Amino acid sequence: MKKRLLVLVLVLVLAFSGIVQAQxxxxxxxxxxxxxxxxxxxxxxxxxxxxxxxxxxxxxxxxxxxxxxxxxxxxxxxxxxxxxxxxxxxxxxxxxxxxxxxxxxxxxxxxxxxxxxxxxxxxxxxxxxxxxDQKEWAMISAEWLAEQLGGEGSIVLIEGFVGHPANEARMAGVEEVLAEYPGIEVIGRESGMWDQATGQQVMSDFLASLTGIDGVWTQDGMASGVMTAIMDAGLENPPIATGEARASFLQMWEETLMENPDFTTIGVVNxxxxxxxxxxxxxxxxxxxxxxxxxxxxxxxxxxxxPIPYSVTNENLQEVYDAQNIGEAPASFTLDGIIxxxxxxxxxxxxELTEMDVTPDxxxxxxxxxxxxxxxxxxxxxx
Amino acid sequence: MNQANFRRLLARNSYLFALLLLIVVVLINYSRQDNLFDPSVLNRNIRVFLPLAILAVGQAIVIIGGGIDLSVGAMVSLCNALLVTWITPETAGGDILLAIGLVALVGMAAGLLNGIAVAYLRLQPIVTTYATSFIFAGLALTILPRPGGQLPSDMTGLYRRLIEVEAFANIPIIQDISILREIPPAFIVIAIILLLWAFLRQTRLVQYIYASGDNAEAAYTTGIPVQRIRLGTYVISGFFAAMAALALTMSLGSGSPTSGDAMTLDSIVAVVLGGTRLRGGQGGIAGAMMGVVILGVIRNIISFYDVPTWSQTLVDALIILIALAGPGFVRYVSDLIRRYRLQGGRAA
Missing domain, CATH: 3.40.50.2300 (Response regulator)
Structure with a gap:
């Protein structure tokens, strides 16, 4: 009896140490x-x-x-x-x-x-x-904005923390795109501190102090605030602004589209x-x-x-909205992509990574x- | 009787509570991190704390003199930006010293601006130094718009590496105490500051600072040049901000236009933790430096006690709040006890 118990214990110990080693x-x-x-x-x-x-x-x-x-x-x-x-x-x-x-x-x-x-x-x-590639990320929305404006017009840039690595790379990308569109003039550039409230305030200030803003390029973390400021201003011809791939923004976007089918913006997933x-x-x-x-x-x-997961525009908004159940998602949810x-x-x-290697989560x-x-x-x- | 003695002891040695607190937090940290006293680990910790410790010394002197300096962090940013602009890996030794000297002058000039505004134009210190902080931060951003720069590795090594004391290697007992054989450079800086203060504490100049902060009018009527003393405290603060920037730059090896901005409030918290009250005229610099170490060790504790991610900031703030409230709480309880005893005495 004792012997058997000993053997059992021994076996258990061995098995256990085997597991421990494998893990x-x-x-x-x-x-x-x-x-x-x-x-x-x-x-x-x-x-x-x-x-x-x-x-x-x-x-x-x-x-x-x-x-x-x-x-x-x-x-x-x-x-x-x-x-x-x-x-x-x-x-x-x-x-x-x-x-x-x-x-x-x-x-x-x-x-x-x-x-x-x-x-x-x-x-x-x-x-x-x-x-x-933060530079490429910014170039996608900058390119989109330039095309929406037909390569002509006055725009303002609302950037993140000046000196922050990601912001610097992004702004370099924006400058590279704008260099190809001489018809677009930057008439204002300020930091929105990657904060919705600050972004809203900066945009309000721009709208109050500058006339003839045709376009706004901004980054995620501020775009909802910026868009709110534009809507609050109640302009007849509001400027076209870039957006962000976050649930709160997509919800606002969808609502706005119902009232105004001409509304357009872009959210590039970061x-x-x-x-x-x-x-x-x-x-x-x-x-x-x-x-x-x-x-x-x-x-x-x-x-x-x-790879940058994808971009949301008017073309695929509904698709993304339904697939990710954005209507129910908490406002803070950011569209994602994990390898x-x-x-x-x-x-x-x-x-080379394919689409299959990045899950939208x-x-x-x-x-x-x-x-x-x-x-x-x-x-x-x-x- | 004992209580009265204890109170007098606390009043005379304002840093006592900080010292107790320091011992407690270090022990708590040590209980989870047994390599805390290894020279290399100690060095890593203390070299991160030193820039704020130096800054807190300047802040303490301003506060003791009855003012407050909300621009110290921006001064650090400015001096940090200047240091990495003037010093590159190719800069020769003499030019490095020249750059450090110039940065010290810049810090003192910034302090002079604060001092003139507060002492001679009689502007409110909080508002004034808050306003000038934007001047210094703005200058930093103009000088160094993007983070960058690089210090010679010899220079960062001097600050970051342990100093090996070979003379101690063969002396019995001492050779077994690793921290004496390998000394973190930051310890030497702290020792120099404390010795200098111990010496200056006896001079009339420092006595005047205490007197001006305690009761400016009374000091003035006894013939103390209160305005010049006030001005002086801000210049001293500017100098220490420049030295804090030097330590920070040598610690990080590079520059950023916002590197010091977050240090302002921490420097004030450290001064108060160190037993110096914001109304002035009392306190010291040893406590302020202990305050800095306490703040840093609290962060270590949070790290080593596996505080859940989502509550780290909350726990950090709560511990600091408890630490700040500590002396007040002790006073409140001892008052209660005394009142209870008095009443008991009357009843009997």
Missing amino acids: DTYTIGVSNSFVGSEWRTQMIKQIEDAAAEIEELYGITIDLVIESTDTDVSGQVQQIQNLLNRGVDAIIVNPGDQTGLNLAIEEATDEGVVVIAVDQEIGAAGAINVVI PPGIGASGLRVAIELLRGAEINEEAFSGPFGNTLYV TQEGAIKLIAGE VGEPEVEGMDMGTEEAEESSGS
Whole structure:
């Protein structure tokens, strides 16, 4: 009897240690220095969801250590150092400064930590940027605006944080497009601080102080405010403005179209899921994937560009609206796109990504619910 | 009796509560992070805290003198922008020192502007320095519109790397204390500031600052040049802002036109945490520097205690609020106890 018990225990111990050995554990740090935006909230939520999915897919354990507080460059340096002190294997960082984090990040990569900068490109040695091409992102809507205006007219630009990496790349794109349209004159340019209220105020000020504004180019995070200001002004010929791919904006858009079928705008998806895409790349690298040096591009030669998911215009508004159940979605929901795990493998190998490699993630975007993520994970692990 | 003694002790050593708090938060941090006292970890932490610590010293001096300086953060941004514009990886040693000297002058000139407006034009310090902060922030943006610049790696290394004291390597006992063999450079800066203050504390100049902040009219009638003293505190604050910018620039290795903006309020919170009351005439700089370390360690605690993502900001703010309310709460409770005893005495 005793012997049998001993054997049983032994078998159990062996089995258990076998399981433990098979289950690799990765500690992944996340550093975010700006919490005042729905976009960042969704970014972090998508990272949490993707981690659960990857755990199921590969049978590994992912310990997420998330540092997310409103802070300045020094504060984000401290975040990164704390993650290092905790012995993380990889850091996903949304850098709040183009150069200020470089020394801290280089310290991490020197210690062999995989550092993935998402959303914005930085030049820190050893870091890998996983971003959409912010310049191209801005060029899509700038090109659209220029065509809507027939290449003629006066426009105003309402930009994000001046000096912020993403804003700089976007404005460079806008300038490049406008250089091809000499008939378009920029008569006002100001920062809306990536904030709806500020964007609304800046637009109101423009409408009050400038006459003959034909077009408005702005970015996501401010476009709803800008559009509200334009509508509130009640002009006979309101300027054509670019919009954003967020639920609140699409809801306003749909309502406006019912009253005024001539209304037109554009929302180019800037995916918050880029953080989750970065996580997928980090996991592949930790699991031993070799990066193809030719896959790199970008201003610092260390960027893996994730394709821009899609754009919303009058042509596909209804389709997107129905497919993603926008009417029911919380106002803060941003249309998204996350690369699949196969997409991450392709990205690292330098292969072209197709539409199939980017999932729109039509999930319920509540912060609490992790249901969608695990359901998807079960599907993928089953297949 | 004991209570009265305790109160007197607190009044004379305003930093005592901060010191207690510092010990508590460091212990809480240490309980989850056992490598906290490793020289390299300590160095990483303290070199991030130092810029704000230097800034808080200047802020404390202004506040002790009866004013407040809301432009210090913008001054840091301005000086940071100037430093990375004037210093490139190719700049020679002599020119680097020249640039640092010039930046110190810029900081003092900015402080002079504040000082003249507050002391001689008699404008409200809060409003004035808030307004001038936009001048400095605007200048920073003009000088360095985009983040960038790079400092020579020797210069950042000097600030970021531990100083190895070889002389201690063979002395028994000391050679076992790793922090004495490898000293974070920031510790040396803090030690110099504290020694300098201990020395200046005895001088008439600093006594005048306390007197002007405590009761400007009384100070004036006893012949203290209150206006010049006030002016002086703002110039000192400007100088410390320039030095904070130097530390920040050496810590980050690059510049950004908004790098210091968020530091203004933190510097004031640190001063108050350090036991200096905003009405002036009391307090010190040691407490202010402890306040900075407390603020930083609280962030470490949040990180190491796995506070859920969505409540990190809330928890951070709540701990700071409790820390700020601490001395007031202690005073309130001791008042209650005293009143209860008095009543008890009368009844008996």
